[in-house]
Amino acid sequence: QVQLQESGPGLVKPSQTLSLTCTVSGGSISSGDYYWSWIRQPPGKGLEWIGYIYYSGSTYYNPSLKSRVTISVDTSKNQFSLKLSSVTAADTAVYYCARELSDLGLDPWGQGTLVTVSS
Amino acid sequence: EIVLTQSPATLSLSPGERATLSCRASQSVSSYLAWYQQKPGQAPRLLIYDASNRATGIPARFSGSGSGTDFTLTISSLEPEDFAVYYCQQRSNWPPGTFGPGTKVDIK
Numbered sequence A: 001q002v003q004l005q006e007s008g009p010g011l012v013k014p015s016q017t018l019s020l021t022c023t024v025s026g027g028s029i030s031s032g033d034y035y036w037s038w039i040r041q042p043p044g045k046g047l048e049w050i051g052y053i054y055y056s057g058s059t060y061y062n063p064s065l066k067s068r069v070t071i072s073v074d075t076s077k078n079q080f081s082l083k084l085s086s087v088t089a090a091d092t093a094v095y096y097c098a099r100e101l102s103d104l105g106l107d108p109w110g111q112g113t114l115v116t117v118s119s
Numbered sequence B: 001e002i003v004l005t006q007s008p009a010t011l012s013l014s015p016g017e018r019a020t021l022s023c024r025a026s027q028s029v030s031s032y033l034a035w036y037q038q039k040p041g042q043a044p045r046l047l048i049y050d051a052s053n054r055a056t057g058i059p060a061r062f063s064g065s066g067s068g069t070d071f072t073l074t075i076s077s078l079e080p081e082d083f084a085v086y087y088c089q090q091r092s093n094w095p096p097g098t099f100g101p102g103t104k105v106d107i108k
Helices: none
Strands: A003-007 A018-025 A035-041 A048-053 A059-061 A069-074 A079-084 A093-101 A105-109 A113-117 B004-007 B010-013 B019-025 B033-038 B045-049 B062-067 B070-075 B085-090 B103-107
Touching: A003 A093, A003 A105, A018 A035, A018 A093, A018 A113, A035 A105, A048 A069, A048 A079, A048 A093, A059 A069, A079 A093, A105 B033, A105 B045, B004 B085, B010 B019, B019 B033, B019 B085, B019 B103, B033 B062, B045 B062, B070 B085
Parallel strands: B010 B103
Antiparallel strands: A003 A018, A018 A079, A035 A048, A035 A093, A048 A059, A069 A079, A093 A105, A093 A113, B004 B019, B019 B070, B033 B045, B033 B085, B062 B070, B085 B103
């Protein structure tokens, strides 16, 4: 079955850019049925949907983060990536990647990776 | 933006009891609502989609109902592994898919 795994630095300095990669195994990211999404969860808080990318490269970002977010895809590596610029302590969170179907939801999810913004 | 509210914030129950969780939308989402379960230290897991359809591998004790603005997730008889946080997510005005704040089901 499809599995997703996040990777990237666990510590980012304020004002810098957070960069994470999600590697998809057990299925092709180029399948036209799915979107590939990022979601985050600050410690002890709820879930915030960040955005998605389609294998063709089309994207949609949460309006609340749109000015700072870029999601890209590398179909040759079966990976997609998240960049979040100008980070502050408020961006400290567990970041999850997930496969998404528009009419069903997010399934499955990666295990998540904690990113702390601190000097 | 569609806002979801969940109640109660915390539900304290014993194993074997019935759990009833509520999710209310600020405007109609038809049946485009999903439920997720999140256990401590784990990623969320899709339980229910389209308000009432169980995702693959989800036990029959989990059921969803509702349409429009009012939705319910019911766990017919709580197992020890069901104590977790449950989130609803609207899929009607997607993207973005906004989440509710969650209901924590803990052991009484």
